[in-house]
Amino acid sequence: MKQLLASWNKLSLVVRIIIGFALGVLLALTIPTYAKPLGLFGVLFVGALKSVAPILVFFLVMSAISLHKKGHKSNMQRIIGLYLLGTFLAGLTAVIVSFLFPVTLVLGESVNSITPPSGVTEVLKNLLMNIVDNPIRALYNANYIGVLSWALVLGLALQSAPETTKTMISNISDAISQVVKWIINFAPLGIMGLVLDTIIVNGIKSLFTYGHLLLVLVGTMFFIALVVNPIIVYLNIRKNPYPLVFKCLKDSGITAFFTRSSAANIPVNMELCHKLNLDADTYSVSIPLGATINMAGAAITISVLTLAAVHTLGIEVDFATAVILSVLSAVSACGASGVAGGSLLLIPLACSLFGIPNDVAMQVVGVGFVVGVIQDSCETALNSSTDVLFTATSEFAQWRKEGKEIVIPKKVRS
Structure with missing residues (x-):
């Protein structure tokens, strides 16, 4: 048993997750009735991550700010700029793709159980x-x-505190980080439960419904991840961007895909930044911030589903209005994490730009929930992996200016 456990621990986390995923699919398709209770592992795993993530972020950021030395470069301005640029380009790309491959929807009954924000003012007020x-x-x-x-x-208030106080806060931060590592080791079991529960509840066929809409949504997200983001990275570091892009997608995007929570993936991103040798003072702030404002996937979802409603209703859209939609989807996406239901509930806000009635817009939200099994997973994977990607890009760009060699580890063990 010990040898089996040792062999299991030697496998990378990604391989273990893939095994957990495959086992979840196998159990769901063969013995769903008997395997259903195992779905509890998924709930426990995501619940544990969500529980520890807020306090981890609180102590990491507070510790980093309190220990920050004046004159130390943190690159935060560049990172925030990359976050906003990436989110806007995602919204703009989604608009272009929606015009090239227009989607129409079959709208049914209204969805009245949820209430979207009434406008941009309400989103900013909530923020x-x-x-x-x-x-x-x-x-x-x-x-x-x-x-x-x-x-x-x-953190700012504690900068003048005694070193012993700062050390205590740093020690608490390290202890919570260790707890997170223990939780992440249970990721394969948690992923197995999540996949198992998803297939049993929604059915394997639900993953193939609304094919055209899903193809446009997921295809646009892949285009951003594999074309637009690499271009942004290359323009900053002047090196082949794909080793870094693929590493972020593999080590961050895969776990985010299954947990479907940027917040739950914050500890994973923190650990990846550490293993990429990034500055802790920077990523301890940029990663939690990215989980809030770096929302390329959300911008894509808002733009695609809004224009699907526009095409369904036969509304003519000029170029200027399309650009405004790109900006609106980017701004709305930045506030998505503060609204219950995430990006889908901000669709009525974008629909209002075209005078689409709220009851129709809420039907589009309902369609969004139908495809949410895949859409939300891909959206979260893009959002979360890009947090690490742009944080690393900013620091690597600084290294390039200083003449330092940019080395991306070929293998990051978890």
């Missing part, structure tokens, strides 16, 4: 209210905007 949220409530509700704001404020 500001999240910033000043009670710190305990922010941790409890996983309000990462509030967690970040309090961690930044307390």
